[in-house]
Amino acid sequence: GARCKNPPRLSCTPDISQPTAKGQEVAACIMVRVRVPAQSKRNVTFTLGWDMPIVRFNSGRGYYRRYTKWYGRDGNAVEKLLCDALENDAGLEQQIDEWQCEILGDRNLPDWYKQALFNELYYLAEGGSVWTDGEIGKEDGPTTPNGEPGGRRRRPTDPGFRPPAKESNRMTMVAGADSASPVLGPYMGDISPGLTLNFSRQAQEQRRAGKENPEVDTEQYIESYVKDDEGDLDCDEAYEHLGQFGYLESMEYLMVNTYDVHFYASWALIQNWPLLDLTIQRDFAKSTLYDDYDIVWKTLHSGKRARRKVKYAVPHDLGNPGDDPWYKVNSYNIQEINSWKDLNCKFALQVWRDYQVTKNKKFLFECWEAVEEGLKYVSRFDKDGDGLIENEGFPDQTYDTWSALGASAYSGGLWLAAVSSAAAMCREMNMEGKAQRYDELLKRAKESYHDKLWNGTYFNYDTSDNPQHDSIMADMCCGQWWARACGLDPIDAPECFQSSLSTIHKFNVKKFRNGECGPMNGMRPDGKIDQTCLQSVEVWTGTAYGAAAAMMQEGLLVEGFETAYGIANVTYNTVGYMYQTPEAWDSQCHYRAIGYMRPLAIWGMQYAWKNLVTQEQKEKFGRGELKTFADTEQERQIKLLQQGGGGMGVMARAAQSQLRPVRKDVVAWCVKELKLPDDVAHDYEARLATALGVACVDDLRWLIEEDMDTLEIPTVHKRKIMTWASKNKP
16 A cells, blocks of 8 residues: 555665674664644554564574465564565454454453453464464475475475366265275365465366466465365364464573463464464374384482483473474473373373364374374383373373373373263264274273272372372363363263362362462362472463363352452462463462463363353352352252251251351261250261262361361361261261
8 A cells, every 4th residue: 555655774785784892872762753633533543563573493494484384484574574564464464353353242241251261362373373384395285204394395386386176075085994984174264374265166166177377366265275166174184284373382492382281272273363373283193103213311309210202202392492393293302201190191182173163074083193192101000900090100291290100080081071072072973893892991981980980079189009199180071172172971970070160179279278379289188288299389371271161061150160260360469470471380379480371271161151150150150149059059958958847956956056256066066956965966967968968078078168267177186076976978
């Protein structure tokens, strides 16, 4: 437009410019003159841009940046970039407003949540992100040992490109020995900036004929190349032409696409830029099957030597910018990474989730071998043959200073959800035989998970003899969160997870600084912080949002938003971590790992709100009419007791006394009111425990010890109550 005529330029003659001398001042000044009449205003828009078409890593390998697809690779496109920015700024702002409008206009959502939801997206741009359009010198297709990660297919923008004939958007691929399946790839949505959905019939006809197409401009040609016969976006081909996307785990932890963390953060990509997430999953699928270099190094935590990458073990990351990303994966060497229990499970779940969102079966088939072999690989950690994997006594999952031994709530839950997702994938690909085998494995594993870990109120941390084996882990329901979000069956009874999540809210959230700072990772049943290790005494921002999403999916909306509020409160109100949200903070809100990937998990909450929360629940929450699960359950128990009549009415009044600000010794109070003789007092205590649905010692203790600081119950009497409760479980 007229605004871009004769843009100002700094004079710089190639090959003559010299480095700035010490003390020399160099500056550029842009001045604009406007007339501003009285009682009026004028806006002046400035743009700042640069054209740096190549990103190069320490290995020397270079890649073209994604924008070079439209602006060229010569490094002289800055004027075009600036002019496009000026000419399209109003339209871009309008599109952003339209994108955010649905969420910002939802009156049932709290404002602090909307703020955090969109602001956390900063990390996708600021987190050391790189989006490539092919490796320099390797534009003609796959070049890396493991298939394709380092190169790319030839694109319509490449010189001499000849498009392949495409008779139909249907194709057949054989997966396994069970059957073949038709593959469809319909998915509506924009695939990248500048790639609109206008369909070019001329380009389609030219493509079908296999002819070169000089008459149709590049934009039209690309558009037609990724459309099916009905004009819809053909996701099967589109995501393969998106290059590669990478971002760092943290501004301090320089690893590309750290997978155990991306597992949480990926909810932001799959809902806003889904095809980018497919490219990440595809890179991990190929790297999982890769085993071509024998690098052995010493792990920092144990000092033991271990191989950098083992075939069928999903890599922890895709490399380090200081090395050779996409070619040399696993730059993490703190723990022995090939024995981690969560990575392979998280890969299976993300593949199934991404398929559920995009319905891209080609992607599903492409990743299936890595999913299947990956689950076989991790199944070796089922040491007792009960179908459930066990942890090995060192930090072998994303909590890499927090050890687990035997079956654990976190890793075991992820395993159950992953096996369930594998069965679902098999059915989607018409492999019923394999699906049934996964079903049989899942049934055995579920039974073992419940029998070994469920204590009547929540799932224990692990099955070890460690004194902290029964700690309350804020992230214990991660597997159930993903199972529900992916449309799979619960990995255990829903009421078990409602009770577990309510316990997390009561202990990890509310008993730690009254919920103002987020959930503490580990809490003991006595209301104290689990002091096992560095990470048990931290609040993790991203896993907190994940726990909140799990709560929402189980109907605990109040608890979910209260859990998330503590994270947003510290980030935006009290400490001020905005646009650099850390991985964690301690009990004093001192951070670790500033600027982190995992807080993008807040988009998991949005997925739950949009897809798994009913409209009635949303409206009741917005009006403040919903109660916590604990309050609702307590009222239900009181109602049941009131219906018993006689002395049970007194017991109901006793239970109601817990609702008062000052709580009393419920048992002693009831004994006095009922005038029970001493010789039947113990029997009454057992009846009370049973009547209130108490399943373990800790349950009764929580019932009568809502606030440890204000209790007036003799310690001896507490022990007697808990002893009788343990002997008289319902």
